[in-house]
Amino acid sequence: ANAPNGTVDATANDEAVADDGATLGSKRFKVSDKQARTNGEDDVETTTAPTLSTQDLEFIADFSQQDGEEIVRTLVHSLCPQIFGHDVVKLGLLLCLFGGVRKSVTGCGKVPTRGSLHCLVVGDPGLGKSQMLKAVSNLAPRSIYVCGRTVSAAGLTAAVVRDPGTGAQTFEAGAVVLADRGVCCVDEFDKMPNEHQALLEAMEQQSVSVCKAGLNATLPARTSIIAAANPVQGHYNRGKTVNEN
Numbered sequence: 001a002n003a004p005n006g007t008v009d010a011t012a013n014d015e016a017v018a019d020d021g022a023t024l025g026s027k028r029f030k031v032s033d034k035q036a037r038t039n040g041e042d043d044v045e046t047t048t049a050p051t052l053s054t055q056d057l058e059f060i061a062d063f064s065q066q067d068g069e070e071i072v073r074t075l076v077h078s079l080c081p082q083i084f085g086h087d088v089v090k091l092g093l094l095l096c097l098f099g100g101v102r103k104s105v106t107g108c109g110k111v112p113t114r115g116s117l118h119c120l121v122v123g124d125p126g127l128g129k130s131q132m133l134k135a136v137s138n139l140a141p142r143s144i145y146v147c148g149r150t151v152s153a154a155g156l157t158a159a160v161v162r163d164p165g166t167g168a169q170t171f172e173a174g175a176v177v178l179a180d181r182g183v184c185c186v187d188e189f190d191k192m193p194n195e196h197q198a199l200l201e202a203m204e205q206q207s208v209s210v211c212k213a214g215l216n217a218t219l220p221a222r223t224s225i226i227a228a229a230n231p232v233q234g235h236y237n238r239g240k241t242v243n244e245n
Helices: 054-064 068-078 087-098 129-139 197-205
Strands: 028-030 119-122 143-147 158-162 169-173 183-187 207-212 215-220 224-229
Touching: 054 068, 068 087, 087 119, 087 129, 087 224, 119 129, 129 143, 129 183, 129 224, 158 207, 158 215, 169 215, 197 207, 197 224
Parallel strands: 119 224, 143 183, 183 224
Antiparallel strands: 028 169, 158 169, 207 215
């Protein structure tokens, strides 16, 4: 929608719905035998999109006629406007929100190309990294925001739990599975060193493989991971690489 000062009102925050019709806060996959595979490639997308009025559509049509550089500048300045500057960081976050195009190829040795982008923001404390991640989480129609200080590996991927009603074993989806076809924002990424490995499969293969309590499943996790971390020494040293910081 149109907003004053030539910015775009980026406040879409509709409640997202999972592929099985449940809200993102309580998505479970029932398991009736020892092996189950949940593959979302052919699932119908049921995520609710923000409702656009005729005025919104007219504004979008007019906005798209502007110069490309001006469009990018307006979008960057509209993301978390309460944080001044950091245009390069905001541009990277916007690219993650837009994402790319997933390419499925056939043939021996061919590997599908994922369309989800990942981003790591490293900077000094107090620069607004958390606020920008929360702005991204509020903007994306489907998103999950977690704090690395309190999240576990099972909370990121999936856990096997017993249904209190039926007593059957179920897979309870973690953050990256709940954010399938959306964005998962991980704040305080440097505070969770033992859980980093849990994200690798989701980031590369766009799925989460779980083998616990005699149960085996592969859950869809076509998710863009956006993480924010503080430097090891508390201050970013431009003379060192990102890994060294």
